[in-house]
Amino acid sequence: QQPVQSPQAVILREGEDAVINCSSSKALYSVHWYRQKHGEAPVFLMILLKGGEQKGHEKISASFNEKKQQSSLYLTASQLSYSGTYFCGTESGAGGTSYGKLTFGQGTILTVHP
Amino acid sequence: KAGVTQTPRYLIKTRGQQVTLSCSPISGHRSVSWYQQTPGQGLQFLFEYFSETQRNKGNFPGRFSGRQFSNSRSEMNVSTLELGDSALYLCASTELAGTYEQYFGPGTRLTVT
Numbered sequence: 001q002q003p004v005q006s007p008q009a010v011i012l013r014e015g016e017d018a019v020i021n022c023s024s025s026k027a028l029y030s031v032h033w034y035r036q037k038h039g040e041a042p043v044f045l046m047i048l049l050k051g052g053e054q055k056g057h058e059k060i061s062a063s064f065n066e067k068k069q070q071s072s073l074y075l076t077a078s079q080l081s082y083s084g085t086y087f088c089g090t091e092s093g094a095g096g097t098s099y100g101k102l103t104f105g106q107g108t109i110l111t112v113h114p
Numbered sequence: 115k116a117g118v119t120q121t122p123r124y125l126i127k128t129r130g131q132q133v134t135l136s137c138s139p140i141s142g143h144r145s146v147s148w149y150q151q152t153p154g155q156g157l158q159f160l161f162e163y164f165s166e167t168q169r170n171k172g173n174f175p176g177r178f179s180g181r182q183f184s185n186s187r188s189e190m191n192v193s194t195l196e197l198g199d200s201a202l203y204l205c206a207s208t209e210l211a212g213t214y215e216q217y218f219g220p221g222t223r224l225t226v227t
Binding site for chain 1: 208
């Protein structure tokens with residue numbers, strides 16, 4: 001089952017904050033966040049693992065509620081460069097046992113205006 | 115380190131033909147995953163290779179196949195192309211240590227006419 005992202009789209013002015021949510025009906029081991037600009041590859045932002053370990057972008061933060069199988073990505077003081085489509089990818093198997101399979105949400109389109 | 119590279123970047127084929135796409139992972143990364151991205155279905159997992167072995171496969175027909183070489187480079191093949199195979203095909207490599215994050219290549223845009 002594909003995780004559900006909300007909202008589907010966000011429009012911001014530079015300097016404003018945004019939160020993107022990712023919710024799954026399955027028990028999760030990890031949540032991966034990516035940003036994709038039009039015509040480009042998805043760029044790794046953040047990974048959150050069950051148990052609290054995180055790794056990722058310095059200026060972006062995220063949370064992972066293991067009980068609710070939900071993750072949120074927090075974009076603060078947005079910049080024009082934050083525009084793009086944000087995807088969460090979820091992994092159900094522990095410690096690499098998903099063997100490369102990430103199940104992605106449908107994406108959230110973020111637009112930052114000057 | 116150089117990033118993930120994919121060739122070719124763009125490809126136009128006609129229905130019924132077959133196509134082979136190539137992916138070179140980041141140096142030292144031994145796992146390669148393939149995804150199909152379309153506006154309607156989003157990002158969908160095709161398969162994953164490690165040490166020349168397919169360890170996982172998504173829900174795609176047998177027309178989609180792949181392989182991995184001893185240097186970790188990977189290829190995917192689509193036979194008997196259909197119009198619905200038009201998509202961006204992305205590969206991602208993973209180091210298989212630590213947190214298992216995936217790094218994507220720029221993709222191959224396949225158009226089937």
